[in-house]
Amino acid sequence: MLFKLAFRNIFRHFTRTFLTFLAIAIGLMFMIIMDSMLTGIDQESFDRIINYETGHIKIFDRGYREDEENLPLDKAIEEPGAIIDKLEKDPDVAGVTSRINFRIMLSDGVDQYPAVGIAIDPADDESVFLLRKSIDKGVFFIGNEEAMLLGEGLAEDFGVGVGDYLTVLTRTKYDTYQALDLRIKGILRTEDPKIDWAAVVIPLGLGQESLDMGKGVTEIDIKLKDPTKTKQFRDKLAKEITGVEVATWQDLAEDVMAIAEAKRGGTFVMLFGIFLVALIGMTNTILLAVFERVKEIGMMAAMGMKRKQIVRLFMLEGAMIGLMGSIAGCLMAILLNIPFVKYGLNWGMYMRDMGDIGYRVTGVSRGVWNINMFVGAFIFGIVVSALTSFYPAWVASRMEPTEALKRV
């Protein structure tokens, strides 16, 4: 009977109930959609970090990471061959390659921009990374050649294309200046801003030669067969290989993950603020219902209805509005999320202006279907609606029947 009564009561003032339910539905819809987009951006960012920057595991020379920001060439793995051979035999390893990262200035003779040079091994880079598949124009390296692959953002900045030449200015391992005039062999479009907006890729042989690195590399990159075992594999390698530092992609993307988490937290605080307004609407709706039905509450109390039953009745009314709002919010979120998942949102025009904000997104990013969020938001909507109805319900339950019955 309480359910029947609560259900009918919420339709006494259809417009008021509808507006409250709509506010909850819209609040929940925004929470779900925002989560979908943020989770999508996070996942894409992490995928791009793995696929273009870190692999699953990286090995550095000991002490490299202390000075990682400066990409020091003097802290290189001098003889990577033995380590790579060992890793290639490991059954958990899907691919191994090595790279040199170095600071450069890129110039066309008129303008110059700072960038990051990445010397890759054309023979096995694709066993770990996806650069080869990300050539938008031109072609990938065929062995060691005097050429470069350029991020599409840098190509746009310089107004250059495949076949044009740019000058790479850098310093060797021994800090002497080096200048290389290199032909652009391909334009990279990875949607990772660290590559597209700031990277010049050259063959490893050319890098080792021009940077006086001998056989040295600054990192060995590993792709695992089972990506969930990064931490175990890192710990295993740290024990087996001495004189090096081993880091998982999570270790290396720690800052990015923290930024993403902070942004997510901030966004949810803001969204909770929006939702709070909806909940204040809920409290208001139930409170109005209480004040309109004072005499009825007095009558029910006179008939022997206990305080807890009166509290339950009004909280049930709140929960029912919350239930309807949650259902509608989830349905609206499903409908809105379909195009977000299928087509995504193009952030391109904002991302470049915003600079490096941690996310590895330069263009379209897609939402995801996060079932946990749908279930969580659904339950949250009902529970919080019921809880926010507690105060007016409590007010109703504290009314003295004699006083309540006197009301006109």
Added chain:
Amino acid sequence: MAIAMMENVVKHYKIGKVEVPALRGISLSIEEGDFASIAGPSGSGKTTMLNLFGCLDKPSGGRVYLNERDVSKFSSNKLADIRNHNLGFIFQTFNLIPVLTAFENVEFPLILLKKGKPKERKESVMNMLTQVGIGELAKRKPSEMSGGQQQRVAIARALVKGPKVVLADEPTANLDSVTGEGILKLMKEMNQRTKTTFIFSTHDPMVMGYARRLIRVHDGKIQSDERM
């Protein structure tokens, strides 16, 4: 046998910083099966007496007994239980739940009491609605009924759980005289048929004429108590 009793009951209300006396030492015994009217002008204390007999309020002094139990000091939860099990109420403004049908309104106290299975409840409710003459209106909501029909639903609601005492605060005040008489006849008929004790307040001489016992109160004191 006394079903309800007051023993030297005093009641005062605090309005701001001023204490206003409502009852000044009332002693009264209501017998089982009585059809008693508490009559008096506005502010004489009749509603306060009904509230105390109805366990809706507690006395400031003295004792109130219901079914030989002193209910003066009971907690609000215990009083709710007493009301639930032993008392029925009829209000001046009917106070039906507008979103429920006549049937559901009458069923409501049985559900609160958790009395009977759905089938038995349905039989009791329909039987009571038929007894008060509105069996055919069971599916109507209060807004679809006249004042007299609504008060009949209220009477059915008060009686359906078989209470010891039914308390009615000016039950005909919101009805025209013909309908009001009809309601009083029904109350009297139900009193005779079910042997339920009725205590009702009024200041209307026509209503007083239906009472078998007339208790006149004035300024919080019993002025007269006569059997008709």
